[in-house]
Amino acid sequence: MPNTVLIGSQWGDEGKGKIIDVLTAQADMIVRYQGGSNAGHTVIAEGKKRVLRLVPSGILHEGKICVIGNGVVMNPLDLIEEIEMLRSTGIECLNRLYISTRTQMVMLYHRALDRADEAARPEGKKIGTTGRGIGPAYAAKVSRTGLRCGDMLTPEFPDLVREQVEETNAKLAQLNAEPLNADEMVKTYIDAAERLRPYIVDTIPMIHEADRAGKSLLLEGAQGTMLDIDFGTYPFVTSSNPTSGGACIGSGLSPRRIDRVVGVIKAYTTRVGEGPFPTEDFGDIGRELAERGHEFGAVTGRPRRCGWFDAVVARYAQMVNGVDFWALTKLDVMDTIAEIKICVAYELDGKRIETMPASVAELARCKPIYETMPGWLEETSNLTSMDQLPPKAKAYVERLIELSGGRLGILSIGPARESTVRVGI
Ligand code: GDP
Ligand code: IMO
Ligand code: MG
Numbered sequence: 466m467p468n469t470v471l472i473g474s475q476w477g478d479e480g481k482g483k484i485i486d487v488l489t490a491q492a493d494m495i496v497r498y499q500g501g502s503n504a505g506h507t508v509i510a511e512g513k514k515r516v517l518r519l520v521p522s523g524i525l526h527e528g529k530i531c532v533i534g535n536g537v538v539m540n541p542l543d544l545i546e547e548i549e550m551l552r553s554t555g556i557e558c559l560n561r562l563y564i565s566t567r568t569q570m571v572m573l574y575h576r577a578l579d580r581a582d583e584a585a586r587p588e589g590k591k592i593g594t595t596g597r598g599i600g601p602a603y604a605a606k607v608s609r610t611g612l613r614c615g616d617m618l619t620p621e622f623p624d625l626v627r628e629q630v631e632e633t634n635a636k637l638a639q640l641n642a643e644p645l646n647a648d649e650m651v652k653t654y655i656d657a658a659e660r661l662r663p664y665i666v667d668t669i670p671m672i673h674e675a676d677r678a679g680k681s682l683l684l685e686g687a688q689g690t691m692l693d694i695d696f697g698t699y700p701f702v703t704s705s706n707p708t709s710g711g712a713c714i715g716s717g718l719s720p721r722r723i724d725r726v727v728g729v730i731k732a733y734t735t736r737v738g739e740g741p742f743p744t745e746d747f748g749d750i751g752r753e754l755a756e757r758g759h760e761f762g763a764v765t766g767r768p769r770r771c772g773w774f775d776a777v778v779a780r781y782a783q784m785v786n787g788v789d790f791w792a793l794t795k796l797d798v799m800d801t802i803a804e805i806k807i808c809v810a811y812e813l814d815g816k817r818i819e820t821m822p823a824s825v826a827e828l829a830r831c832k833p834i835y836e837t838m839p840g841w842l843e844e845t846s847n848l849t850s851m852d853q854l855p856p857k858a859k860a861y862v863e864r865l866i867e868l869s870g871g872r873l874g875i876l877s878i879g880p881a882r883e884s885t886v887r888v889g890i
Pocket of ligand 3: 477478479504505506507763
């Protein structure tokens with residue numbers, strides 16, 4: 466398989482975990498390149514459901530090497546928990562999972578800051594974060610006060626943790642939040658460092674050697690294009706670059722070594738947290754999609770907001786990521802809908818626009834311009850080839866791809882590995 470970057474094309478939860486698991490069969494090394502335990506990637510394999518937050522979703526395939534790249538913000542305590550969860554379900558990470566010495570860490574004090582910051586924001590200014598400390602950890606990275614995994618292996622580590630806890634306590638006091646106990650925290654992290662020591666290596670030469678040896682690399686994005694700190698609905702975004710450009714920054718692989726980009730996209734749209742969402746449906750359709758699609762956060766359990774497919778979003782994702790192939794997911798969720806709408810453009814202040822506005826204030830004023838198609842009202846979850854797709858479902862899929870640009874590579878019609886039709890890839 467050519468070196469592949471896989472990205473989310475909407476507001477996250479497109480089914481990236483499932484598609485990574487499917488593509489892993491042909492990959493040798495899977496590299497997570499950004500985000501942290503704000504992600505929840507669900508993989509259902511051999512009847513077992515697992516939600517992965519930091520470990521690449523390729524881990525369920527025996528013998529594949531998984532890497533947590535330098536662009537990730539890694540919470541050591543969450544990672545230990547995830548490694549244990551995998552071990553208890555028969556998957557051993559040791560000698561298969563490697564964490565970059567350059568990976569920034571999310572510490573308990575980042576989490577405390579994330580929550581205190583959200584609580585202090587007035588209504589309308591809240592982001593609706595996952596409360597996992599992601600924003601503060603990336604802020605620390607950029608302000609050059611972050612701790613990296615490599616620091617865990619040095620004798621100075623306890624002092625570095627203590628210093629950061631003390632500095633954070635001053636910030637927490639300003640936000641009227643409780644201070645943290647530095648001694649306890651130092652103890653917790655010394656223990657975590659010992660447990661994670663065998664996994665921490667310089668992953669840059671490792672990735673390059675694999676590439677030079679002709680192995681195929683699969684770079685796993687978390688979140689989605691519309692949550693990108695640069696390209697998303699700023700400020701209602703996450704603090705990293707989920708888009709395909711982030712794959713190079715977050716792994717150390719050169720852009721010249723990327724062969725193709727796969728964009729995962731749902732047959733409708735969802736969003737968790739705050740921020741504009743033009744096609745959101747507050748009525749029966751929104752409820753039906755949420756129920757049939759089990760649209761509840763894999764990490765926080767929060768209900769996801771649901772609505773129609775937005776081709777303005779898809780086209781924009783195609784542009785900024787350079788999507789070669791789409792993996793279209795959750796078509797089966799729409800099996801019961803009699804009349805389906807697709808947003809083809811927006812109306813902004815009386816004018817038709819085809820592209821994504823940069824300002825959230827403008828996006829909030831955008832009204833979707835819909836095209837309507839008849840539903841197929843047949844079950845699609847059992848089909849095994851495109852020929853078996855009901856003609857109306859096929860027309861819907863073809864129209865989505867036509868509006869989005871690029872080609873269809875994978876059609877997903879159920880959460881399990883088997884419920885997948887591979888078309889072009
Ligand atoms: P991710 O964050 O992009 O990996 O997506 P999540 O795992 O957070 O959310 C996707 C949800 O949809 C999970 O519960 C998956 O098991 C489920 N899922 C993935 N693909 C399909 C599909 O084609 N059909 C249905 N019905 N469910 C799917
Ligand atoms: P996966 O990888 C959906 C959203 C949060 C919030 C915003 C900022 O499973 O697709 P953060 O905690 O990152 O500072 O929150 O981003 N968000 C996600 N929404 N899927 C995710 O990940 C998300 N990760 C963050 O809900 O609106
Ligand atoms: Mg998710």
